[in-house]
Amino acid sequence: MEILETIPIYTVPNWTIFLIFGGLILAGFCAAFLNETEWVGFVILILAIIITLTGIITAIIYRDTVFSHNEYIVRISNIPINEFIDKYEITKRFEYSDVVQVKEIVKK
DSSP: OEEEEEEEEEEOOHHHHHHHHHHHHHHHHHHHHSTTSSSHHHHHHHHHHHHHHHHHHHHHHTTTOEEEEEEEEEEOOSSOHHHHHHHEEEEEEOTTSSEEEEEEOOOO
């Protein structure tokens, strides 16, 4: 197997996703349990909306800033197919070529 190019793959930071879902969960909690209160439910709902919007805006701003993994453009040559399947996952095929883009399988 001949590696022709290494491509770093970047993704969104995890904390932005936690902000979005935390705000949505807090808004759902307010809608379910605090809708009979006079001001407390409304104030917490406004905070939940602000948290959710902050998470969405930061996800847009910090898009593709955290390194996730490397992908490789390879030409498959003298490697046993069982070894290749165990170590790599094909993410992209190029038409009319013997070149594929793969990523390493991380075993947990």
